[in-house]
Amino acid sequence: xxxxxxxxxxxxxxxxxxxxxxxxxxxxxxxxxxxxxxxxxxxxxxxxxxxxxxxxxxxxxxxxxxxxxxxxxxxxxxxxxxxxxxxxxxxxxxxxxxxxxxxxxxxxxxxxxxxxxxxxxxxxxxxxxxxxxxxxxxxxxxxxxxxxxxxxxxxxxxxxxxxxxxxxxxxxxxxxxxxxxxxxxxxxxxxxxxxxxxxxxxxxxxxxxxxxxxxxxxxxxxxxxxxxxxxxxxx
Amino acid sequence: xxxxxxxxxxxxxxxxxxxxxxxxxxxxxxxxxxxxxxxxxxxxxxxxxxxxxxxxxxxxxxxxxxxxxxxxxxxxxxxxxxxxxxxxxxxxxxxxxxxxxxxxxxxxxxxxxxxxxxxxxxxxxxxxxxxxxxxxxxxxxxxxxxxxxxxxxxxxxxxxxxxxxxxxxxxxxxxxxxxxxxxxxxxxxxxxxxxxxxxxxxxxxxxxxxxxxxxxxxxxxxxxxxxxxxxxxxxxxxxxxxxxxxxxxxxxxxxxxxxxxxxxxxxxxxxxxxxxxxxxxxxxxxxxxxxxxxxxxx
Numbered sequence: 063x064x065x066x067x068x069x070x071x072x073x074x075x076x077x078x079x080x081x082x083x084x085x086x087x088x089x090x091x092x093x094x095x096x097x098x099x100x101x102x103x104x105x106x107x108x109x110x111x112x113x114x115x116x117x118x119x120x121x122x123x124x125x126x127x128x129x130x131x132x133x134x135x136x137x138x139x140x141x142x143x144x145x146x147x148x149x150x151x152x153x154x155x156x157x158x159x160x161x162x163x164x165x166x167x168x169x170x171x172x173x174x175x176x177x178x179x180x181x182x183x184x185x186x187x188x189x190x191x192x193x194x195x196x197x198x199x200x201x202x203x204x205x206x207x208x209x210x211x212x213x214x215x216x217x218x219x220x221x222x223x224x225x226x227x228x229x230x231x232x233x234x235x236x237x238x239x240x241x242x243x244x245x246x247x248x249x250x251x252x253x254x255x256x257x258x259x260x261x262x263x264x265x266x267x268x269x270x271x272x273x274x275x276x277x278x279x280x281x282x283x284x285x286x287x288x289x290x291x292x293x294x295x296x297x
Numbered sequence: 298x299x300x301x302x303x304x305x306x307x308x309x310x311x312x313x314x315x316x317x318x319x320x321x322x323x324x325x326x327x328x329x330x331x332x333x334x335x336x337x338x339x340x341x342x343x344x345x346x347x348x349x350x351x352x353x354x355x356x357x358x359x360x361x362x363x364x365x366x367x368x369x370x371x372x373x374x375x376x377x378x379x380x381x382x383x384x385x386x387x388x389x390x391x392x393x394x395x396x397x398x399x400x401x402x403x404x405x406x407x408x409x410x411x412x413x414x415x416x417x418x419x420x421x422x423x424x425x426x427x428x429x430x431x432x433x434x435x436x437x438x439x440x441x442x443x444x445x446x447x448x449x450x451x452x453x454x455x456x457x458x459x460x461x462x463x464x465x466x467x468x469x470x471x472x473x474x475x476x477x478x479x480x481x482x483x484x485x486x487x488x489x490x491x492x493x494x495x496x497x498x499x500x501x502x503x504x505x506x507x508x509x510x511x512x513x514x515x516x517x518x519x520x521x522x523x524x525x526x527x528x529x530x531x532x533x534x535x536x537x538x539x540x541x542x543x544x545x546x547x548x549x550x551x552x553x554x555x556x557x558x559x560x561x562x563x564x565x566x567x568x569x570x571x572x573x574x575x576x577x578x579x580x581x582x583x584x585x586x587x588x589x590x591x592x593x594x595x
Contacts, residue, residue: 106568125568125582144582146567147552165584166549184584185549203549203587 070098080107091116106146111139114156128165131158134175147184150177153194166203169196172213178267185222188215191232197267207234208244216263218272226280230287234280235260237272246286250279298448299460299473300326301534301553303541303564305441305593311560316437318574322563323425323434323444325570329473330446333459334428335420337469337536340439342414343388348466350387350396351410351418353456357383367403382431384410384419393466408457408494413467415538420445420459440595443536445471451479452497462500464507467538472499473566474531474551482526502527506535520544520590534564540594549587556580562593 073083083101087094094116101122104110108127111120114137122130125143135154144162153172160168163181170186172194179187179196185203188196191213201219208224210232220238227244233256234247252260252274260274285293302322306312316338323334343349354361365378368387376389389396393412400407410418419432425446429435445460452458461469476482479498482505487493491504505526509519516535523544530550535542543564545553556563556571558580563571571577585591 103572105572106570125572127567127569144568144584162582163584165552182584185587205548 068097070100072100072102074102075105075107075110076103080110084109084112087111087114087118087120089116094118104143108146111137114139125162134158144181145179149179150175150194153177163200169194172196174213176263176266180268182219188213188232191215195263197263197269199267199269201238204241205244207232207247210234214259214263216260216267216277218269226282228286229280229282231282233259235274235277236280237277240278240280243280246283247280248283250281252277252279298329298450300329300446300566300570301471301473301532301564302326302444302446302566302570303442303534303536303543303562304444305541305562305595306439306560307558307562307595308560312440313438315439315442316433316435318561319437319442319444320429320435321573322565322570323429323446325572326446326566327425329566330448331424332449332454333420333422333447333456334425335418335445335447335459335461335471336429336432336434336437337411337416337418337443337461337463337471338437338439339415339441339467339536339538340417340437344390345414346390347388348390348393348396348412348414349417350389350393350400350412351416352385352387352400353408353410353420354383354385355406355408355456359383359385361385364404364407368399371403372399381419381433383421384432386417411463411469413463415439416463416467416469416536418461418463418469420461421456422454422459440539441536441541443469443471443534443541451475452495457495458497460499461536462497462503464503465510468507468536470499470503470506470533470535472502472531472533473553474529474546476502476527476529476531478526478528498529502531502533516542517590524588532566540592542593543585543591544589545585545587547588553585554582555585555591556582557593 098119104124106127110130112132115135120139122141128146129148131139132151134156138157140159145160145164147165150158151170153175155175159178164179164183166184167186169177171190173192176195180199182200183198183202187202187206189208191210193212195214197216204222205224207226211230215234217236221240223242224244226247361380368376379386460471476498479501482501532551532553
């Protein structure tokens with residue numbers, strides 16, 4: 063993505079207001095496509111690099127606050143520290159890579175793109191994803207993939223309580239232990255097609271050394287799609 | 298919303314500047330809590346037979362020296378009164394029950410914020426920066442502290458409703474969140490003879506823990522029972538003579554982040570409040586898990 067003819071741009075949030083940085087990042091795609099942009103001293107500020115819509119390469123050099131890289135399209139955004147709640151929420155495309163840990167609701171409702179978290183992720187990770195891919199190198203908290211509709215969710219560590227509660231057609235792959243499954247989420251046999259999806263995601267997220275065969279797949283039992291009186295207790 | 302901060306200084310050389318280290322932490326939580334702020338500071342203990350009483354007057358022109366004079370005259374015992382704007386710390390060797398009765402009788406307009414040998418409490422309305430300036434937080438010295446910035450959601454904005462709350466000597470608690478069963482909890486505890494000063498939901502949580510510990514539970518057991526009894530969202534940060542303790546509700550609805558460093562342990566609602574601590578780059582920064590109890594000792 064990086065274009066060597068374009069000069070990298072660096073912003074220091076200690077002196078530059080975040081709003082001006084985000085306005086620059088919302089500029090014309092011809093100015094931004096292929097450019098590398100560095101954001102120094104993020105110091106946990108909220109809403110860094112939200113709403114991007116060009117093929118740029120943004121590096122946040124530290125810890126980000128809430129909603130970092132939200133609604134991302136096309137851009138590759140790397141957070142060198144941790145991320146607060148709602149990182150890459152409602153992402154449409156592109157790649158967001160958190161090198162530390164992420165707090166609650168990472169990738170919430172994301173439609174597309176790839177979120178990579180190297181460390182642990184909090185509660186409600188990948189909640190209601192609608193097509194995004196999410197790879198977590200560590201463990202995830204409770205109620206992750208709640209009502210997840212489409213997309214793939216790979217967990218290299220463990221999952222907390224109520225994984226995949228009321229899940230639709232998203233696919234979950236867990237290498238560690240699952241504390242408990244949510245309503246209507248069940249173990250699945252991994253097909254050759256799903257194994258390929260998993261293997262590709264492991265390569266893309268820097269885990270090429272991890273065998274796809276060490277994962278257990280989970281998905282929807284499809285009993286809650288339509289109301290049935292026998293299931294009343296599960297709603 | 299509301300913001301919480303906690304700081305425990307491990308390096309004895311840095312304890313004289315704990316106020317200065319804490320100030321950007323408290324101010325960093327202004328957006329989460331702009332209407333009032335408070336601080337419980339654990340400093341050097343008074344003599345073994347003495348107690349400190351943190352008092353709040355409500356008006357800055359209160360005659361604190363008259364209070365000290367009356368106290369000594371009526372009770373024939375020495376008392377030291379150190380005023381700071383509309384707060385003062387009264388130090389005496391008279392037993393707390395007698396002091397409380399005397400205060401209620403002669404100075405009913407005063408609020409008794411805390412009793413202890415190490416802990417002073419300051420809380421007031423205003424932005425964190427204004428409150429810190431009013432009471433000179435910057436120059437506080439000590440081992441550990443618990444602070445709070447409040448955005449009121451369920452009861453009035455008054456100094457008495459601001460945090461920290463206390464439940465026993467040298468014990469305090471701050472809260473980010475809201476409890477939905479605070480009223481029923483209060484009714485239950487009042488039957489047990491526990492007295493309330495406000496209708497604040499955090500006070501209900503605080504008195505609940507006070508009651509459990511009065512019944513013989515240690516803090517950990519009391520908190521485990523609290524997970525069953527407290528209905529709502531909370532991150533609770535507590536300070537005792539020699540430790541800070543932190544818990545989050547089972548749904549992790551309210552945030553907390555911790556930085557552990559050789560020189561200090563710092564806790565805040567968000568990383569924004571930790572970003573300016575010395576050598577933070579080499580601290581171990583993590584998010585505490587829900588329903589787990591974290592304890593740091595000095």
